[in-house]
Amino acid sequence: MRIRADIARLLESGTNLSNRAIAHQVGASLTTVARHREALGIAPHFQGRRQAPPLPTADLWRRQTELVDGGHLRWLGTTTADGVARLVDSGRVYSVPVLAFQERTGQVPQGPVRPECGMDDCVEPRHLEDQLGRDHLAAVAAAIGI
Ligand SMILES: [Zn+2]
Structure with a gap:
């Protein structure tokens, strides 16, 4: 397959963008982005929880x-x-x-x-x-x- 430079740049940027975010940004299909991710050997988008900010209401x-x-x-x-x-x-x-x-x-x-x-x-x-x-x-x- 032909590797699109714009998709490769975003996948390799280290910003942990989802396939959906990249597809939206460059105007490609989700399948195209997924194929690029696989071809380039980039790990799947991390979808775990994010660290919560400290809350002022902890025991309130x-x-x-x-x-x-x-x-x-x-x-x-x-x-x-x-x-x-x-x-x-x-x-x-x-x-x-x-x-x-x-x-x-x-x-x-x-x-x-x-x-x-x-x-x-x-x-x-x-x-x-x-x-x-x-x-x-x-x-x-x-x-x-x-
Ligand atoms: Zn209970």
Whole structure:
């Protein structure tokens, strides 16, 4: 295949651009970019979590919770119209499940953060997972046959 210089330059730039970002930037198809990546021996785009920035609200949200049976944390503060716990601090609105997830993992969640403990409005950090976490748990469950 003929290697396009513009695609090769972006793939080799070390900026970890996704195939989609490169395709959009140079006006090529996703398949074309994927073929270039393979031909040039460039590792797949890294899609893991990013490091979360420090949050000013680290323990602010915990003051609005109560521990309930089973080790769950119930949110006592305000919620969004969808019922998601939210915290307003210094004029900014935070999703409490996201804050709790970031407190436990130090990372920005990928996809929605939801409790995996059976209590719909639980905000206990250890009971929350993002999509990567759910995918990981499903893969582990499949690997050990449960
Ligand atoms: Zn829970």
